[in-house]
Amino acid sequence: MWWKEAVIYQIYPRSFQDSNGDGIGDLEGIRRRLPYLKSLGVDALWLSPFYKSPMKDFGYDVADYCDVDPIFGTLEDFDRLLQEAHALGLRVLIDLVPNHTSSEHPWFLESRASRESPKRDWYVWADPAPDGGPPNNWQSFFGGPAWTLDERTGQYYLHQFLPEQPDLNWRNPEVREAIYEVMRFWLRRGVDGFRVDVLWLLAEDLLLRDEPGNPDWRPGMWDRGRHLHLFTEDQPETYAYVREMRFVLDEFSAPGRERVMVGEIYLPYPQLVRYYQAGCHLPFNFHLIFRGLTDWRPENIARIVEEYERLLTRLDWPNWVLGNHDQPRLASRLGEAQARVAATLLFTLRGTPTWYYGDELALPNGEIPPEKVQDPAALRQKDRKGEHGLPPGRDPERTPMPWDDSPHAGFSTAEPWLPLNPDWPRRNVAAMERDPRSMLHLVRRLIALRKDPGLLYGAYRTYWAQEGVYAYLRGEGWLVALNFTDKEKALPLPRGGQVALSTHLDREERVGDLLRLRPDEGVVVRLD
Structure with missing residues (x-):
């Protein structure tokens, strides 16, 4: 199946x-x-949302699932992009946002019109608590209660993200069929699959029970972590909803033309792997980001890989991720030298890797002045510090x-919507193409x-995980050795055997x- 051998490249359309x-x-x-992506060697591109939207959450608040927002172009532009990508042998995955819509979506406008609306039950509505407040203690991912009162109808609606992103009621079969028709719309146009946004949040407790307190929460931490x-x-x-989505994909699948589902799921491994059995081809495995990059030691990385491999059945196919549009940049977390080591890890582990645009340049987090902050999460939580003391907003990884080195770095002829990385005159694609030992050339070689x-x-099979070195065997013929330290090992x-590749791009011996x-070297060895 093509997706087992593919490298997926995520594009954030506003910033490419x-x-x-x-x-x-x-x-x-x-x-x-597209020729750049082809030259890089990737096999599929995943496009973050480009649907018609008020852009309260930059496209994750969808007002029309079956049209392109004028900011990004037209349906004809999408069709042309898809056709040319396929002509180059590139697959195209698009974001599906099934958990919530924009508050300006016609479905929600009809739902909130009255309690008797035929679409009232398309969203999650509830009466106030006895004191008139929200129905329960559920918290939004973006801070504050996950409920907003609609004064006209006297009920609260659920939104796990912004108030402008009301949650759909997936218990309603009409809602599910409407989303499946959205899938069919894009599948008929020829897309190769979907990355499904917040897949693990589609259902919530029918009784709307209060969630228990977290004993590990402390003041100053994320509100939702309470x-x-x-x-x-x-x-x-x-799981039943995921299985139904898989049935829709299978309607359009054929040998060599399988349509794939990639699920955004932030869960521990024992829960994550259940989504394979439900029908998700690739439940996103973010553990290198959250357990790996925060504890970058050989012993820890080996545990992460071994636990995952142990829980997979022979029918499950692994996948790995080092960065995305919601997490600080790889190079800012580890530094450029260890970012090279991490890239070697990603592309030599068993499974499908997903690569975030610009990480092949070792792009750092952008520097966003307060007056140029765009991200709604940052604007709502501007007094909170995030992981590693970084601000909680997502603008820095979306530059x-x-x-x-031309004006505006060849990205635009006008000032970009977010500031460029501060070192863009030397850290850009053209400059790295000219440097045979650049991160760009390393990623191309690894792919x-x-x-x-x-x-x-x-x-x-883990071979070594101690004294600053992580090494593992792949099959009978390959050994990968990664030095996590700045000292010789x-x-x-x-x-x-024969050294096939070094992260320094200067030895084959x-x-x-x-x-x-x-120091800071990763080596791939073809064993005798």
């Missing part, structure tokens, strides 16, 4: 390439950059792609190397029974 001079990236801009989310996350009904059958399908090998690793 502007084609019309308004400072915001668009579909035509992405189309013009509670354990027993009644708003990973409810049993969700425009720097293509060259090409990953096509070897032993690295695609060979079994995983020596690793005994099971047998000799025979090695015997001892491999010497330089």
